[in-house]
Amino acid sequence: IVPIMLSCVIGTAVCRHFKKESLDTVELAKAGINLEAGKERNIMKSIRVGDVMIKKPETIPEHMTLGQFADFIASTRHTNFPLVNSKQEMTGIISVQDFMGVVFEKDLMDLIVVKELATLDVITVTADDDLDTAMKKIGYRNIEQLPV
Template identity: 30%
Template sequence: YMAMALLIAGACMLFMFCLERFEEGFSRIKMPGFLKPMLGGFLLALIAYFFPQLHGFSNYPTVNAVFEGQYLWYFIAALGILKMVATSLTLGSGGTGGVFAPCLFIGAMIGNTFGYGAHRLFPESTATAGSYALVGMGALMAGVTGAPLTSVILIFELSGKYSIVLPLMITCAISTILVQIVMKGSVFTRPLIKKGVFYGVRRNVLRRKRVREILRADFLSVSPQTRLRELLALLPNSKQYAYPVLGPDGGLVGIVSLQDFQAVVFEEEVADVVVVGDIMTREVLTVTPENTLEEALLKIGDENIEYLPVLEGGESRKVLGLVSRRDILSCYNREIREFVEAASPI
């Protein structure tokens, strides 16, 4: 069953890939929107003409016939693949439908095919092909929809067989995990991800990321005795526009920013008279490495500042680095871009 879980996971990815590719393919076809379902319906009719077992109302009789052994294994495998194509044609062209029944159908076909081969190779230690078909139904539904618990309960309710519960749970779990790792979502969440709509732990990057992950440890600092002329000399060669003011013990005693000295920056006669201690902000908002980026951004927004010193925490005033509004927004944009790219079709 663990081996079948790998096969089912691959089938899940193939099914999801087909759904996305067909949808993108039809979106590129230049024709009136109302004609696209007609084209999809025509192609679907051709498939149904040669393989009437794929017709919507024939799904469950076909599955029952598979359980009874009325079809050859290679025909069963072909039905599973063709069902992926037929469903993708329907949904991709703009037709109405879902993936619930197709998942059960495809899972039964692939599970039965695997079970047939396993039983032929190891007749004494494997179950019948029908048992593999039942487990395959649940595993494929779990992988595609990302709902393993629902799939386990559903298949158990349909079959009433206690003997398949353990292999069903194992197969559904493995299938779901593999699909989530590779596809980064289910058939329902991947379209949302690619549109920039996020969910779960990924939904809020700023709450998940910590200040320690983006703080700048290579910062410039000044002392309260630093003259204004010396401070101005730092600006041309630095992208930093706020400087922590450190006392004799190296602890933070204030911060001086461009807003603090812009009133006197053009008064040449005071450049050697004014010192940082005269113009610095003494009540400094700070964060620690364990604060979230959301907490840091809220502090920045509340006071309309650009930089926050990052302190060790506790009673210590030692400055570990700086975090800026730009750093936070860059981190956010980078995470969103990577997540969207990871959700692109394989």
């Protein structure tokens, strides 16, 4: 019995070296499910961004002054806002953190527009992307939200 057990162990080790999937997992691998990635990651890959995104985010006109922005953020729970131009096209993102650097400069509140403080090079995702892709992009720049 020992020689048979030893040959089975050696045969299994050689097979796993050349082919990662077993007979049980080969169909799952063909379907795009990676068992080594973990349950959470596979769940993230199965959910589309369009299914969980905020459909109508609060937007800020790019010509809004800092004083107007200060009044606006006092009445909202969000911390990041897409900037839009007169055609309602996104031109950047402004966050409360961007604003905090000048919040005590009262002389500038009516002189500076939010576009001057905003991030104009914005990373985006599409509604068809999966959440795993979105999370990688969020981790890449250490940001809290992604525009779709």
